[in-house]
Amino acid sequence: MPPTISATDRPLEKLTADAVVVGVGAGPTGLLTTPGAEAVDRLLGGRLLEALADLGARGAEDEVTRLPTFGQAPFPVVAVAGLGAPQADGTYSAEAVRRAAGAASRALTGRSSVVTLLAAVGGAPDAERLHAVGEGSLLGAYEFTAYKSGLPADRPTPPASFELVVPDAGAAKAPLARVRAVAAAVGLVRDLVNTPPNDLHPAELAARGAAAGKKAGLSVEVLDEKALADGGYGGILAVGGGSARGPRLLRLVYEGKKARTSVALVGKGITFDSGGISIKPAAKMEDMKSDMAGAAAVIATVCLVAELGLPVDVTATVPIAENLPSGTAYRPADVVTFRNGKRAEITNTDAEGRVVLADAICRAAEDSPDYLLETATLTGAQLVALGTRTAGVMGSDDLRDAVVAASTRTGEPMWAMPLPPELRRGLDSSVADLVNANADRMGGMLVGGHFLAEFVPAGLPWAHIDIAGPSYNTGAPWGYTPKGGTGVPVRTLLATIEDLIARS
Structure with a gap:
């Protein structure tokens, strides 16, 4: 309890x-x-x-x-x-x-x-x-403690x-009601991120997200492999093709009373990332169970918005897959066709997050939202640039800066990052519309942002939050942050949505 x-x-x-x-x-x-x-x-x-x-x-x-x-x-x-x-x-x-x-x-x-x-x-x-x-x-x-056996009752x-x-207990009731809701949402994210990948495979994450959505009164849709194929989700199917446990796409829809604006949430849900055929080193690979932290965050956020009854329409679109090497895995040199018809040449199967997110962004944009907020444990380059506690934010200047301002108030540090046009050239492909990863590692976080930008419709304000470090604490606990899943960036997403409501 x-x-x-x-x-x-x-x-x-x-x-x-x-x-x-x-x-x-x-x-x-x-x-x-x-x-x-x-x-x-x-x-x-x-x-x-x-x-x-x-x-x-x-x-x-x-x-x-x-x-x-x-x-x-x-x-x-x-x-x-x-x-x-x-x-x-x-x-x-x-x-x-x-x-x-x-x-x-x-x-x-x-x-x-x-x-x-x-x-x-x-x-x-x-x-x-x-x-x-x-x-x-x-x-x-x-x-x-879900996986601790034999815990003594008196521990x-x-x-x-x-x-x-406080001076007035009555005046504190409403703020503390919000506190309970926020803490429950962050706790849900932490629990999901900390759950081992043999239990939290794609279908299970989709099921837990759907259960949370139904409890919050949301409309729920889950697409399996057949539905993904029928819908043209080539990116999600490609990344999930190496695992015996197939991919999913989860959609959670909240329609607020007297909604004043609409927000699309997208979160990366790689339940385990081995890197695929471009396999990662063994050291610290166990931390890759956290590669679905973005998915967990947007699931929890849309449920939190519903619990608070905010006057906004919010839809979470969550691509979920497991990236493993096998005889059916996608390969370097493959060309993947996304839902919007664009094609990407795969140069690194470990740059899989952007491949599933591309399909999800395309689907989210079809709803014609006023804003798009996306979050993902996208790049190791985020940790190199900003460390383990500060997320990088890219996208439309105004919305990007609004997210950073909200993060300052909530205590989830973030930093505005540019999308220099010269880095986009690194995604050029002689075979397809673009490659999924640049061989030049310089500016890797920003290159990832450029790839995602290719799938955002012109004129749609959007922000991408790279939480590779802040979403999972591999060190000692500090402040209110435990070891393991942290719950970042739920509180920033909520604060940003409230800001967007206020300005509408």
Whole structure:
């Protein structure tokens, strides 16, 4: 069961819990207090801040110091989460608070009930601050144990409940309802990404996506191999042809009441990517179960939009395949014909994401949406250029910049990338309309964007989000981000859609 979250405006001394969370900042000469830390310090007779100084706490990001209260408060443990250095105006960003809440959740494994005073950071909490504290708390409490056998019943588990101390509990109900919905959507993505590929094959991912869509009240369509062949989806069929477990195309449709605009979502769903005949090195190939993170994200996003009842029409088009080498796999030198009639010469079977996405973009564009948002673990070049935490965004300048602006607010870092015209020449083919991969590795992320652009109709605003690194954390947990699937970019997609509604 996911943890619960609620708000209270009762006095701190009248609350009971297994732990209380407060925040401190990092100043040039020592700790910077916050209202929550000061309240607990008073409750403990002025001992908290003194003890933190004695323990060498610095208030740094991702630092959590736990102290006992020795019976002096209605909670046995205080978890002091570092907020890092404040901004130039002395305040802390919502993302700093979100990460502190997540770090505290991770540090409080084994404590069932948690009261948090982080909403007091920065004064009276507004919706943005409540979203930050709530999302950080719930997302930091995530765990994936579906494949752990023999777990003891009394093992330490993440917190089961969070209670936010606020001035007005009634005013916090709507923001926390949104927090629950967002956390559930991110949790769905994480669960799907973390599921091993022997269980999450194409038909299974399509079935789980369809089940989520039906639960959210969406219209659902799943195309199997025959339907894909009848529909001219040559790219999806080519990539999926090497696996005994055939490809699928999933479509989820939400029609919002009094819809003010329409958005097409497209997400890459390669349930396992060996590279095909252009096979990858063995090292770290196990991470390629995450190559369907874009698909998981758009499935969760359209379901989230439906749960929130937003006034927009959203359709998710999800190409799903498994890229394996075999006697039936597609080959370098093959020519693939896509749904719109364009043909690509295959020069690298490991550049398969763009091949399935081309068909999906063509189908999504047939609905004549106002905007197209697509996300994929598309290129290793994204990690080379931007690292493991920052996604690259390409496409129409205005929509690209809107996505980046939304990512800044949600705490999912992204960076606007260009599509230099000279790089398009690397996709020229003497045999077909274009090749699927340039032999020159320079600007690989941007070349991938150029390939996708070939399938976007003129005049349709579009954005491509390359999440190769940010969607799957191969390192240690940090903030509210666990090891494994992260849920990126669900929160950015939601924020972008809300922005598009507002401007319509």
